Amino acid sequence: MQALTRRSTELGLIIMAGTITAAMYALASLGKNSTIPPVLVPFFLALLGLLLLAHFATRKLARGADATLLPLAAILNGIGYVMITRLNDHLAGLQTTWTFIAIAAYIGTLLVVQRVPDLARYKWTFFILGAGLLLLPLVPGVGRSVGGARIWVNFGLIKFQPGEFAKILLALFFAGYLAERRELIATSTWRIGRLRLPEPRHLLPLVLAWAFSVIVMVGQKDLGSSLLFFTLFVVMVWVATERAAFLVIGFALFAAAAYASFRMFAHVQDRVHIWLDPWSQYQGKGYQIVQGLFAMSDGGIAGTGLGQGHPTLIPAVQNDFIFAAIAEEMGLIGATGVLISFLLMVGAGMRIAVRAERTFEKLLAVGLTTLLGVQAFIIIGGVIRVVPLTGITLPFVSYGGSSLVANYILLALLMRVSDSTARRIGELPDDPTIVERWAAWKLRRRLGPSSKMSDADETIVWTPQEPSDMHPVT
Secondary structure (H helix, E strand, O other): OHHHHHHHHHHHHHHHHHHHHHHHHHHHHHHHHOOOOOOHHHHHHHHHHHHHHHHHHHHHHOOOOOOOHHHHHHHHHHHHHHHHHHHOHHHHHHHHHHHHHHHHHHHHHHHHOOOHHHHHHHHHHHHHHHHHHHHHHHOOOOEEEEOOEEEEEEEOOEEEOHHHHHHHHHHHHHHHHHHHHHHHHHHOOEEEOOEEEOOHHHHHHHHHHHHHHHHHHHHOOOHHHHHHHHHHHHHHHHHHHOOHHHHHHHHHHHHHHHHHHHHHOHHHHHHHHHHHOOHHHOOOOOHHHHHHHHHHHHHOOOOOOOOOOOHHHOOOOOOOOHHHHHHHHHHHHHHHHHHHHHHHHHHHHHHHHHHOOEHHHHHHHHHHHHHHHHHHHHHHHHHOOOOOOOOOOOOOOOOOHHHHHHHHHHHHHHHHHHHHHHHHOOOOOOOOOHHHHHHHHHHHHHHOOOOOOOHHHHHHHHOOOOOOOOOEOO
């Protein structure tokens, strides 16, 4: 019954998100061209159809999942799309295509990942793939530098940021590894003077993860992605071991690496100097951030109105500075709405982690939520000068196919963890998955027409046994 209520709530919120997006689309066109767009009704129907497709896929494949995550992603995606449309029609067309692909990736993830504990068995595969993607931009002839950071790769006509997908793969690895070794890591039986550390063989994979984050920062000159990956690593170790010492040691190591990078690379020094004093470099490297500050100041409380600001004066506004464009045309109210949406998503993700009873699922939910929240903080903090500006995207809002697809995959994994917990605690029946039903059907055919298996038998026989490291958290 609770699951049905969630889906009904989600449906209402999805319709609301689609309606708000269509209204914003009309207002942006009125503000820019003083006309209501002739494609408003087809746009609304196509948008609503796409969102309803995602909703019905969730209703069919993850009935017990959280009811707020998909609508929140939809409204953030809608706000970003309206701003991109207002900025550049060509980019809006590309973003439309990527949105369709992202929703397809969301549905595909729900179809492929039907039993969350199964993912823990492939943790080393995830590590190899994630590390490979993370290092791919360093390959000569493949990697490309944009804005001083080497985070893009080109394969002919295909251009994407592999780090967007590597972050999910590394979250899966950390969750699987820490679920298996968390007690051994927390024991800390290896002594160096007064310092107690885990045995080296248990600590080595985590040290390698730290090394990869340093390589990203040094080799790719990308402080933002490095900070994102390392925060993921530190938070998940801290949650798994429940020892604050790992939190302190982790950030001390990152601070040392960041300082070394600052001393070694002029690109990092420029970012820090611009952060501290962009005004003295207004005609040079500080132009972008100062224009962003001007735009947000011009927006005031209520904004200039959709389509009536001048966000195109900000370089790369559709990517790094789309939050400044929102704050200019929608004001403090609209910017606060975006912040609240991210806070609600982080809150929903943490609620999923708290409800989860299995270590792997709990750690995975924490990791994925950390990625979402920290990435939003880093880029918004860079725009408003809380932290040095880095070239990462605002999840679901900024222009970019890699980011949009990766974040919808992340969303689907969170929804799957939520649904798995709902089934485990009895909020809805834990029916056999499509794969399990297919396997049961093939078994019946081998056994002959006289064999009979109920749905419950199928669940018992064909549900994969959870690995030994999937024990409940005490």
